[in-house]
Amino acid sequence: MKLAATLATLALSFNAGAAEFNAPWNDAQIALVIDPYAANSLKWDALAGEPRVVAIIHKATIGTQGLDKAYWTRKAEARQRGYLWGSYHWGVAGDPEKQADYYLDTVKPGDDELIALDLEDATSKTLMSAAEAVRFIERIHARSGRYPVLYTNHASAVLISKTYKNSVFAHTPLWYARFKTQVTDFPKGLWPTYTLWQFSSEIKPQKAIPGTRSDMDVNVFNGSVEQLRTAWPLTQRAP
Template sequence: MRIYALILAVVWAVSTQAAEFNAPWKDKNVALVIDPYYANRIDWDQLATEQRVVAIIHKSTIGTTKLDPGYAKRKAEALKRGYLWGSYHWGVAGNPKQQADFYIDTVKPEPSELIALDLEDAQSKTLMNADEAIIFIDRIKERTGRYPVLYTNHASAKLISAKYKDSVFTKTPLWYARFRSKVNDFPTGVWPSYTLWQFSSEILPQLPVPGTKPDMDINVFNGTVDQLKAAWPLTKAP
């Protein structure tokens, strides 16, 4: 009986993960999140017809000096319409502590707002790398009392999972960028799964969202609309 129970548990876990990584956005119960920057068009009235989109994460700052010119206006409109709000910082090489300060001092996030780091390439020489990201994350925790969400692609998530298993990355919910409908090689080690999965963008549009053009980045939350609302601003890794 114990062996039978163990087999059932393994089968259940595998089937659950299979659904989790097999076009989960087709499930009408899961939550969706868009992450625009100023050039992405939004028709707010049309967007409201997709009730699975309950949150918006907007590009805010870059490096130590640049602010997305559409950030403040978009934030005001989104909050007025009842959306959950978040921002992300685009990390560049050098001065990670100063970048964290610039991000927090510029955005001034409320406790209800998601905060995130966009780590485009963990090994980059021109963008923020993994070691600099650790300094950035630690500074965000020092300033805000919470860890940011980490946005990164498959290659970087794989590197971090292999080389940074005991690092602060384990405290950051993963925002996983992978533009395909099915994933069977998710790099576990640091994260057991994704919190958000960016699956559609101008690189590979896979799902139209009313009120947006095909260049809009779209993400699926690893859970339902109600679960996303309860978990926001996503301060804990799964």
């Protein structure tokens, strides 16, 4: 109830004027989240110079066998330094239930850790499809009692909003990938707004974070640092 009330207040505060879609990262009160993988350089002492970065979501597993080589060492360091922690699974084509099992059995996420599915392209023949993502999410929920955060791009979000209205996607908080400073065509339907918005990456760097390079993925949370701390691990979507 506390989380739902927090997210409800959060949504109401941002819906006025659609401020959440107009470069919200320029607001000094808004929380930021980085999502690195092994190839991203990360200098911890310098990162501490950005107090709005209080959470890290790290690439963990790929398919049914892959594991990011930096995952465990960075998790240990992040935990020691007091960061909120999360992980994501990179979905590939085939065996979505087996991928879900591999992800959970490998990461063994605690109740305070965010879990997420990286659905890079819902129409790809080599990456996980939207239909397979449904099965992945159902498996995660059956085993953990939680729905993962869903990372996906604009085109895939549009497809899912139109085609999968009565599905488990309705329970997933949206981690929206869109490298623009303003968004006027957010695909409302399943999601009235985003929970996280990945707005900066090597594709189009827009925000420099101390201790990182321009290839670091940077995300804005739809709320303040304290609201992020309260809502973490984002097991419910923004209402």
